[in-house]
Structures are given as C-alpha cells and as structure tokens.
C-alpha cells in the first residue's frame with residue numbers, strides 16, 4: 001500500500017480523495033459500485049474542489065487581490081470550502097445562505113470565521129434569492145469577487161482537471177458508468193467531460209432528486225419539476241453555465257426514501273456516515289449498474305459527511321416532521 005505523499009501546503013489536502021468499493025450497492029446492482037470519498041476533503045465535502053478552483057481562477061485573472069474578499073451564495077458546503085481556502089490565502093469571506101439549511105452548516109461557517117448572511121428560501125426568480133443577494137453584496141463590497149459557483153465554469157473545470165483524472169486512474173481506466181446528482185452541475189459536467197475525453201463509451205447518467213427539473217429536461221427537453229426533496233445541495237431547476245454541454249447519456253429519478261435507505265445501510269453495514277445527496281447518488285449508481293448489466297463498473301460521488309446533518313437526517317423528530325421514515329435505531333430526543 002502506498003501512503004499519500006507528505007505535503008508542504010495545506011491547500012494540497014484538497015482532492016486526491018480515496019475511492020472505495022461499496023459492498024451493499026454492488027450486491028444490489030450485480031456489478032461493482034465505487035464511491036469517491038469527497039467527505040475526506042478538509043471541508044468534508046466535494047465543494048472544496050470548486051472553492052479552490054474558483055479562487056485560483058479569480059487570482060489568475062487578476063480579479064482577486066491580496067487582502068480581498070470572496071462572496072458567495074451557497075447551500076453551505078461551498079461556503080465552508082471557500083472559508084477554508086480564503087483563510088489559507090488571507091481573504092475575507094461573506095456567505096449568503098437560505099435559512100432552512102442545517103444548523104450544523106451555519107455553526108460551521110461561523111466557526112470558520114465567515115460572515116454569514118441568512119435569507120429566507122425563495123424561488124430563483126425572486127430578487128432576494130440567496131444567489132442574487134450574494135451578487136449584490138459582492139458588487140457593494142470593496143475588493144470583493146462573487147464566486148458565482150452556478151455559472152462560473154471554473155467550478156466544473158476543477159472537476160474536469162482533478163476529480164475525473166483521479167477516478168480514471170483509481171479505476172485503472174476501466175469504468176463503464178458514472179452518475180451523480182446536480183446542484184450547480186459542476187461535478188456531473190466536469191467529471192462527465194473528463195471521462196468522455198478518455199473513453200467516449202463511458203455512460204454518464206444524471207441522478208435527479210424529486211423537486212428538480214433536470215430529469216425531465218434530459219428525458220424530453222422540458223424543464224419541469226415534480227415533487228420535492230429535503231436533500232441539501234442538489235436539485236436544480238435551470239441549465240446553469242456549468243451544465244451547458246454536459247455529456248448526459250441517461251437519467252434516473254430518485255426519491256428521498258430510496259436515498260435515505262442507502263444512507264442507513266451504508267452507515268450500519270459499511271460504517272460510512274453520509275449526507276442525503278450521497279444516498280441519492282448511490283441509489284442512482286445502483287440503477288445505472290442494473291441498466292449497464294452484470295460485471296459493469298460504476299462510480300459515484302459520496303458528497304459530504306453525515307456529521308453535518310445530525311440535527312436533520314439523524315434526528316427522529318425532524319424526519320418524522322418531514323413525513324420521512326426515521327432510522328429505526330434513532331432514539332427520541
């Protein structure tokens with residue numbers, strides 16, 4: 001076994017995450033299902049990669065100068081990634097977040113020293129939506145840049161240049177399918193493009209939660225959402241700049257119940273504590289594995305740590321209030 005190399009820069013801790021074979025999902029699908037452990041990043045999510053890519057790109061373009069400020073609207077994980085990267089590089093961070101995201105994310109952002117602005121959850125078309133609020137704040141703040149993760153393609157470039165080649169190498173160049181859900185779309189587009197560059201026969205599948213519009217878009221060209229989901233960080237209603245031209249071959253729609261079942265099984269049977277977008281991704285990977293057939297090799301993203309959701313996914317009262325089945329081992333408060 002080779003140990004990871006000794007590093008001289010903390011930012012180099014971002015990426016180069018492990019890939020692990022998921023036993024239960026592999027058995028369920030009759031093929032190999034592999035999970036890329038993005039919870040192993042310093043900020044405990046896949047978004048550290050986009051955060052670093054966006055900040056480095058703004059520096060290279062001369063927009064972000066020493067002592068500057070990074071402003072972003074985020075469901076939380078991108079903010080955590082940006083706050084860590086900004087701390088390491090001497091920038092200030094302002095994060096705008098809808099107030100229905102988990103308490104742990106808010107507490108984490110405050111603990112990291114980010115200035116947190118909470119706004120009510122609204123539709124994207126509302127001018128007070130967290131994305132628009134963050135753009136306005138960036139315009140009003142001296143020396144600030146707007147990270148703009150949804151439409152800044154430095155986001156997907158980070159996945160094209162890091163996540164995709166890592167996956168390719170870790171799977172020894174033998175990969176039949178890749179799937180994940182989209183928030184900004186940076187992961188699915190960047191990894192999809194990077195894998196197709198290496199082998200155009202790799203099937204790229206979008207896994208969409210309920211309440212998102214992309215399943216219908218890729219199935220029949222109509223941006224139409226049905227149902228709803230409590231999953232944080234995923235579920236998109238428009239084609240972001242990051243999603244434009246994403247090489248999506250097929251699509252699956254996964255319910256919160258299916259995602260939660262995999263969150264529970266991966267925790268109890270394999271010792272992995274994950275968030276709901278990871279469970280939804282794994283359910284999508286099982287669907288893709290069944291679609292591709294026996295013996296195929298499929299990879300997906302384990303997006304973030306479950307420790308970020310102790311007050312929600314791992315809380316019986318919260319789940320029951322949302323009408324979702326609580327894990328049977330969870331006690332009442």
Ligand code: PMP
Nearest residue numbers: 077183184185186187233277303
């Ligand atoms: N899962 C979680 C928990 C996230 O925070 C995000 C990012 N919003 C995603 C998945 C989706 O990643 P992307 O933005 O690259 O589509």
